[in-house]
Amino acid sequence: MGLLYTCLKYLAVSLWSIFVIAPFLWAISTSFKDFQSVTNGATYIPWVDFEPTLEGWRALWKSPAKGGVDIVEPFFNSIFVTCAGSLISILLGTLAAYALSRFTFKAGFIRNSDITFFFISQRIMPPVVLAIPFFIMLGKFALLDTLLGLIVVYIVLLMPIAVWIMVDFFNKVPREIDETALIDGCNPYQAFYKVVLPNSIPGIIVAGMFCLIFGWTDFFFSFILTFTEVQLLPVAIVALNSSITPWWSLSAAALVSVAPLIAVAFVVERYLSKGNLSGALK
Amino acid sequence: MSLIASNLCLKADTEYHLNDVCFEMSKGEIYTIIGRTLAGKTTLLKTIAGLIAPDSGTLNLDGRDFGRIPVWKREVAMVYQQFINYPHLSVYENVAFPLKQRGMLKTEIHNRVMKSLLQVGLEGFEERKIQALSGGQQQRVALARSLVKEANIVLLDEPLVNLDYKLREQLREEFRNIFTAKASEDAILIYSSTDPVEAMQLGGQILVMDEGRILQQGNAKAVYENPSSAKVSQITNDPAMNLFEGTVAEGKIILSPQIQFDLPRHCQELPPEKYNFGLRAAAITLDEGGFPFTIELSEISGSETFLHLKHEHVKVVGLLDSVQNFNMGETITARFDTTHLYAFATDGTLKSSPYSGMK
Numbered sequence: 135m136g137l138l139y140t141c142l143k144y145l146a147v148s149l150w151s152i153f154v155i156a157p158f159l160w161a162i163s164t165s166f167k168d169f170q171s172v173t174n175g176a177t178y179i180p181w182v183d184f185e186p187t188l189e190g191w192r193a194l195w196k197s198p199a200k201g202g203v204d205i206v207e208p209f210f211n212s213i214f215v216t217c218a219g220s221l222i223s224i225l226l227g228t229l230a231a232y233a234l235s236r237f238t239f240k241a242g243f244i245r246n247s248d249i250t251f252f253f254i255s256q257r258i259m260p261p262v263v264l265a266i267p268f269f270i271m272l273g274k275f276a277l278l279d280t281l282l283g284l285i286v287v288y289i290v291l292l293m294p295i296a297v298w299i300m301v302d303f304f305n306k307v308p309r310e311i312d313e314t315a316l317i318d319g320c321n322p323y324q325a326f327y328k329v330v331l332p333n334s335i336p337g338i339i340v341a342g343m344f345c346l347i348f349g350w351t352d353f354f355f356s357f358i359l360t361f362t363e364v365q366l367l368p369v370a371i372v373a374l375n376s377s378i379t380p381w382w383s384l385s386a387a388a389l390v391s392v393a394p395l396i397a398v399a400f401v402v403e404r405y406l407s408k409g410n411l412s413g414a415l416k
Numbered sequence: 417m418s419l420i421a422s423n424l425c426l427k428a429d430t431e432y433h434l435n436d437v438c439f440e441m442s443k444g445e446i447y448t449i450i451g452r453t454l455a456g457k458t459t460l461l462k463t464i465a466g467l468i469a470p471d472s473g474t475l476n477l478d479g480r481d482f483g484r485i486p487v488w489k490r491e492v493a494m495v496y497q498q499f500i501n502y503p504h505l506s507v508y509e510n511v512a513f514p515l516k517q518r519g520m521l522k523t524e525i526h527n528r529v530m531k532s533l534l535q536v537g538l539e540g541f542e543e544r545k546i547q548a549l550s551g552g553q554q555q556r557v558a559l560a561r562s563l564v565k566e567a568n569i570v571l572l573d574e575p576l577v578n579l580d581y582k583l584r585e586q587l588r589e590e591f592r593n594i595f596t597a598k599a600s601e602d603a604i605l606i607y608s609s610t611d612p613v614e615a616m617q618l619g620g621q622i623l624v625m626d627e628g629r630i631l632q633q634g635n636a637k638a639v640y641e642n643p644s645s646a647k648v649s650q651i652t653n654d655p656a657m658n659l660f661e662g663t664v665a666e667g668k669i670i671l672s673p674q675i676q677f678d679l680p681r682h683c684q685e686l687p688p689e690k691y692n693f694g695l696r697a698a699a700i701t702l703d704e705g706g707f708p709f710t711i712e713l714s715e716i717s718g719s720e721t722f723l724h725l726k727h728e729h730v731k732v733v734g735l736l737d738s739v740q741n742f743n744m745g746e747t748i749t750a751r752f753d754t755t756h757l758y759a760f761a762t763d764g765t766l767k768s769s770p771y772s773g774m775k
Binding site: 308310311313314315316317318319320321324329332333 | 462465466467486487488490492493494496498500501502503504513514517518561565
């Protein structure tokens with residue numbers, strides 16, 4: 135019974151792993167193919183099923199006039215917009231979350247929990263509901279089809295995530311740490327940045343990670359709010375899907391779009407699993 | 417230097433956290449605030465520290481309105497019952513933190529940090545991370561950080577309560593020596609505790625608190641010998657002083673038809689009426705000529721045995737200074753040492769004490 139259970143467990147994990155990893159392997163394999171290899175039926179293993187080529191990858195930084203797809207500019211646009219939006223969201227979100235965690239706000243029937251819900255409610259609404267107001271507002275401020283306009287929109291979209299995660303994190307940081315810092319001679323601002331903030335790095339990294347993921351993978355708003363001047367990576371990749379789709383370049387571009395998130399995930403992975411508060415309050 | 421609190425009040429909804437608290441504390445003394453959980457001890461300490469603002473009342477330090485000084489500018493240090501340290505800093509950096517905030521010179525900081533670490537027995541642990549220390553060591557770091565400031569007022573909020581028994585005993589002894597030395601440096605040291613034994617061991621002055629109110633203050637011996645009320649007698653004794661209803665009539669104290677005894681000498685002048693009588697557990701001993709009791713519970717604690725006894729409505733706890741096994745429901749006979757009997761009026765005020773006679 136025990137052996138059967140173990141076998142079934144491993145079988146389930148293996149099937150799930152294949153389900154998750156197969157698209158990646160398929161994309162990697164396809165990115166090294168050429169027109170012939172893609173159109174000659176299903177082929178999987180390089181040097182066995184097909185002769186690998188770097189054409190798909192080279193096309194990524196060639197201009198369309200030279201037969202390329204040129205995703206370099208959209209790639210750096212995406213990095214700039216996502217990083218700027220995430221950084222500002224984390225900065226503002228952390229400050230807002232600390233205030234919501236440590237101070238009591240009362241305005242009529244509104245309390246701290248209502249304000250926190252107000253922040254997160256922006257993520258509850260379907261994106262399409264926000265698209266028209268964003269479009270009109272950015273138009274009024276001449277920010278349509280600009281990087282700055284996208285950054286503003288991303289701050290609105292990402293800050294609720296930062297607030298939501300950081301409120302929960304700060305609630306777990308004992309208030310006595312703040313109080314001890316005050317007693318030890320810090321004013322409230324010093325207590326925040328000298329004591330609370332250094333001990334909140336794991337939370338900030340988790341919140342930052344989520345902001346980066348949501349910002350980087352957004353297609354809808356970057357599609358609606360940009361036209362010709364500015365293009366972000368998800369829109370550029372989808373734009374490759376035309377009547378004659380270069381699947382090899384599309385796969386390479388897809389892998390390029392995933393690479394930064396994987397790299398960031400590897401760097402911050404150790405912060406995701408453990409906190410730094412174990413010695414604060416035993 | 418003296419710290420004077422006048423009519424401090426703090427109310428949340430309908431509940432008082434501090435209720436008309438008044439006291440005067442002088443330099444060079446150790447003050448122990450003793451009270452049960454939620455008595456208002458921590459609230460009072462945080463009010464002195466400046467972390468909580470009272471609704472009304474004043475705090476004066478050497479004639480200055482202490483309440484107007486923000487917490488980070490008050491010369492106070494505080495140790496919490498939880499082992500509060502800065503986990504992102506090493507032991508040395510933790511202790512040096514308040515001195516760095518003052519902008520002191522590095523050499524001065526180093527000398528004072530090393531002196532404090534030596535005082536609490538943590539020399540050699542300077543580079544350790546807080547997470548790598550045991551609970552007792554973490555609390556030593558917190559204590560070192562409070563000592564290094566050389567503050568005028570040192571607040572200790574049940575610093576030993578979260579330690580295991582053995583360590584608590586050990587640190588209590590060590591801390592007492594440190595506190596005595598600290599108090600002699602012209603500081604006011606305020607220690608809060610729920611443990612009467614701890615309060616008595618520290619000596620000094622005692623403030624008994626309950627429901628936000630100070631019930632009695634005085635030196636440890638005076639409070640122990642003459643608790644001003646039945647409630648104080650309960651709070652300042654472990655196990656709590658036995659209280660039982662009885663009537664004084666015809667030169668006797670009558671607890672029940674079977675439990676009656678002569679009025680002890682210090683209670684001779686009690687008018688005949690109902691009282692609450694108090695007797696410490698140690699004054700109830702096994703004796704063949706005593707009163708019959710049924711054993712409800714027998715607890716062995718270290719080298720002592722606590723017996724929970726019942727006779728009709730009279731329930732008492734006796735303390736035997738040896739380890740003995742008893743069966744629940746077993747009937748034994750116990751003697752009341754009435755020379756240690758207290759008499760409280762039905763409203764709780766002390767009427768007669770074995771140490772000072774009639775009140």
